[in-house]
Amino acid sequence: MYSEVTQSDIDYVKKIVGSENVFIAEEISEDFCRDELAGLKKSPEMLVDVSSAEEVSAIMKYAYERKIPVVPRGSGTGLVGGSVAIHGGIMLNLSGMNNIIELDEENLTLTVEPGVLLMELSKYVEERDLFYPPDPGEKSATIGGNISTNAGGMRAVKYGVTRDYVRGLEVVMPNGDIVELGSKVVKNSSGYSLKDLIIGGEGTLGIVTKAILKLLPLPKKAISLLIPFPTLEMAIETVPLIIKSKIIPTAIEYMVRDVILSSEEFLGKTFPDKSADAYLLLKFDGNSTEEIEAAYDKVAQICLGAGAYDVLISNTAEREESIWSARGAFLEAIKASTTEMDECDVVVPRNRIAEFVKFSDSLQDKYNIRIRSFGHAGDGNLHIYILKDDLDEEEWKKRLGQVFEAMYSKSKELGGKVSGEHGIGFAKIPYLKESMGEAGMQLLKSIKAAFDPLFILNPGKIC
């Protein structure tokens, strides 16, 4: 149904972007054939480094006429195969479009190209006492990728997710049209919010070539509390109590000792406390130490009342570093502790987290497989990793399927959703189908068809 890339296609694209920016066959690095999801590999037929919306537009127009599939790509740090060219075709590498175009201090917006890395973005704004709150763990991801998956991160409890910080987008449509969706305005009631379909659209509806992001003033101070609990259950059951207290931390993370130890080994750094089996990690921000202390005092009392051993205070850069560097390395540390893994990024209502975590923990014995988790207890988004260890391929696939099946149906039962922030991509489609039902999937397909009637943009993803 799709056309294969021919020599004349390659020649045409070379004329648009210059031959030094087009790669074919073995010129294409293996990195572009996969993302961080193990097990899914496929090379695009042509890889193109693009540097402007006009180039993207010209290529899309051509591909649309020729019916060649096109996959946009940033850093390739996704976890669900969203940026893998499963139907071959053209891959557009947007990571070179990494200019920060404009800081508008009067409107508190930042206009960027999609290839700007999250770490570059936060550094740029924080140096100017401004703040871009979304804070996913993977700092080498591009902002384009973050927008495409509506990434969340650790500060979502207080500040929300990527969608809450995108004011406007420049998007190249599958037929090559360049459209502006949204703008610097704060309010907008002008028709369907198309911008919000592009956000979280995983590059299936249009290609983001420019984004106007909303910024906040940078909070002057942050203090974290590391709270040891006798059990994971007790730790997590405290979370709804904290939320109920109406004091909103910027982050509520949970972690277990085993994951902390893996992280210590991985980083070669010592974590400041290992006395307990489970921890909550809370972060508070504000404009003065007094303001933050007043806020955390009440939360500290709640935690002690709920059976915490103590509440440990991290109030300097060195202390923050000793805790958060470990937290930031959890994913890589777990990965390093096994041969292969797959993940489940479900999100459940916040008062059901304890139940879900307990359930997924119990699957270890039931299916005889190692499962590790950590995550954003404050927003109900869990990151649960199923580890292959020394299982053979067949057994691994079998048990993984059973565990996933059990977890996604439990999540549905609790009123949860398939993905909190990593997206559906290729890997989670079956679970989305189960979760959305026939009518829901049909609606998604109709939206896809309205944007991309020929289904050439990132085909085989989401729906």
Next chain:
Amino acid sequence: MRVVVCVKQVPGTTEVDIDEETGVLKRDGVESKMNPYDLYALETALQIKERRGAELTAVSMGPPQAKAVIREAYMMGFDHGALFSDRKFAGSDVLATSYTISQGIRKLGLPDIVLCGKMTTDGDTAQVGPALAEFLGIPHIANVLSIIEINDKSIVVEMDMPGSVELAEVAFPCLLTVNKGIFQPRLPSYKLKMATKEREIPIYSLGDYEDQDESNYGLNGSPTQVLKIFPPEANANHQIWEDGGDVLIDKLHDKLRELKFI
């Protein structure tokens, strides 16, 4: 066993202002924190307490707001504290500072071990610890990397020498300055914060000291002539290597070894 740990309140950031006339740090209005190296000294004392039992005292010298670092030591598990504070101590150099602290410690009674961080992040001299030991008339070992054993009358430690690590045994009373990484400092505890909220922090001033000769303290007691104080320039030294992956890996490995990162 009694252990005294010296701690200092330092500016919380690296962006510090310096009074151009006196060359003294402007501390007013600047957020401050415990000198990061002192956290290792505090943790070392706490480890000694956990292993052998000990009575721990944290001392500091500075203006009244320096009580905050003593309070923080309480929050980590310290039993006692003391602040050496007097307007007449202001403007002390390394010599006057170590003398002032030595007088304060004598007032408290000489402990079995005095612990200091290797250096402070504002002064960066790493001299106060050893100078303090001289004024107290006790032996010292600087740059302690680890504690090998603690006996009834002595302690065996590893010290970091340029190019080698030396094993040393030193009899009590003694002073040790400890290096970063000797132990991972624990975080202050909210429970201890509540429990020690009312605990006093005694202040000792010149009038409490055995030697009350003002010429030994503050600017008067400081022979150091400061010509100019300035924040150091950022070190932008770098090298660019271009080569294949394998060669670069070896080069990087050799360089990291050379620089003693690994």
